[in-house]
Amino acid sequence: xxxxxxxSVIYSQREDDSKKEVYQHPVDLKVRITNGKGELVLKYGDxxxxxxxxxxxxxxxxxxxxxxxxxLKILGHYHGxxxxxxxxxxxxxxxDFSLVNVPGxxxxxxxxxxxxxxxxEDANKKIRDVCKSLGIEVLDxxxxxxxxxxxxxxxxxxxxxxxxxxxxxxxxxxxxx
Numbered sequence: 241x242x243x244x245x246x247x248s249v250i251y252s253q254r255e256d257d258s259k260k261e262v263y264q265h266p267v268d269l270k271v272r273i274t275n276g277k278g279e280l281v282l283k284y285g286d287x288x289x290x291x292x293x294x295x296x297x298x299x300x301x302x303x304x305x306x307x308x309x310x311x312l313k314i315l316g317h318y319h320g321x322x323x324x325x326x327x328x329x330x331x332x333x334x335x336d337f338s339l340v341n342v343p344g345x346x347x348x349x350x351x352x353x354x355x356x357x358x359x360x361e362d363a364n365k366k367i368r369d370v371c372k373s374l375g376i377e378v379l380d381x382x383x384x385x386x387x388x389x390x391x392x393x394x395x396x397x398x399x400x401x402x403x404x405x406x407x408x409x410x411x412x413x414x415x416x417x
Contacts, residue, residue, distance in 0.1 A: 244327045247416035248272040249309060249399070249409075251320040268293070269317060271300070271308050273416055278305045302417070309406045318401035321392045324413055335370045345394060348387060349376070 249272070253265040268283040278300040285293030300308050312318075326341045338350040351371060353363040371378050379387060392398070399409060410417060 241329060242275075244274050244325075244329065245416055246272055246274040246323075246325050246327065247413045248323040248325075249320065250323055251312065251317045253317075269312075271305065271312065273302065273305055276302055276417075278302050278308070280308060305417070306406055306410065309401070313401050319399060322397045322399055322409065322413070323391065324416055332374075333370050335367055342391065345391065351376075351378070 248270045250268070250270045253267050253269070266284055266286065268281075270281045272279060272281060280298040280300055282296045283293040284295075324343060326343070328339045328341075330337045330339070334353065336352045336354075338352070340348050340350065342348070351367045353367060355363040368378055396412075
């Protein structure tokens with residue numbers, strides 16, 4: 241399977257909470273483009289690495305990506321974090337593993353199982369067991385937050401669309417469009 245090239249605009253939720261990290265809000269709103277296909281994404285729930293979050297995906301035309309950015313700015317979403325990644329996805333023993341390359345930063349992995357609300361505990365146990373059998377360490381909440389802070393605090397990856405133009409941001413990440 242070919243790698244997924246993804247660029248994401250991940251929004252912080254409220255101006256009065258702008259000192260909080262993106263992951264400290266239960267609403268995870270982003271616009272992203274993966275292998276040339278755009279989508280508006282909303283995930284809801286705790287960011288801990290071990291919780292199920294409700295997920296909504298809405299496709300947007302690649303040509304409408306910038307228009308969606310403007311639309312969300314009008315609604316009050318204008319600051320957050322930029323993320324560019326190249327990801328390889330593998331399935332092993334019913335667990336989806338994503339090896340995520342963040343250019344200029346390094347690698348991390350994600351392990352996921354799509355499940356219903358009542359199946360979260362069993363899915364987490366299966367992920368922990370499969371990771372243990374592979375000798376892979378699963379991050380606890382503190383480690384997960386440290387990883388996100390490291391990613392989110394890289395110079396040049398915070399944005400404020402009241403102070404900068406998205407066209408300039410898009411030029412920096414042109415390989416993803």
